[in-house]
Amino acid sequence: MAKTIKKTKNSPVTHVNDIAKLFDAHMRIEMFKNGMRASYRQLLYPLSLKDGVTQLDLVRITKLKAPTISTTLRNMETDGLVKRETDKDDARATRVYITEKGKETEKKMRASGAKIERAFLYGMSADEKEQLVSFLGKMKENMEKISGIPADDEFFIED
DSSP states (O other): OOOOOOOOTOOHHHHHHHHHHHHHHHHHHHHHHHHHHHGGGGHHHHHHHHHEEEEEHHHHHHOOHHHHHHHHHHHHTTTSSEEEEESSSSOOOEEEEEEEHHHHHHHHHHHHHHHHHHHEEEEEOOOHHHHHHHHHHHHHHHHHHHOOOOSSSSOOOOO
16 A cells, blocks of 8 residues: 655745746646747757857756757757757857747747746735745755855856
């Protein structure tokens, strides 16, 4: 007989984890509606900020493994969202460029994310939202300190 494990309902970490899972599930649904694979989300956003990054840059930015990036980019290329080209100055490097279709897809994805965020924050006052952002920011800083892993508020991409 299977055991039921009860979660600690008042734990902030449990709530943050549950919220992240729910956000991810809702984004997957929205992406499916728009004919996209969920795996594209982590690559489209950084590509929309700076075009022509290397695959190695994407590994650093997303913290995904190189083979995962390569496979996802191959699928994105097949779907017409990106194009890859060998770097003119370094034949070992491959640069990734977002296409017009990729830009439109990323805009839809961002709009879906904003819609989901509004649903998550529904009924909260401006003060409550401000407090929430402050509390979550402190949690993130604490995790960065103990893990030594920055959360990448900004992308550092070599030119």
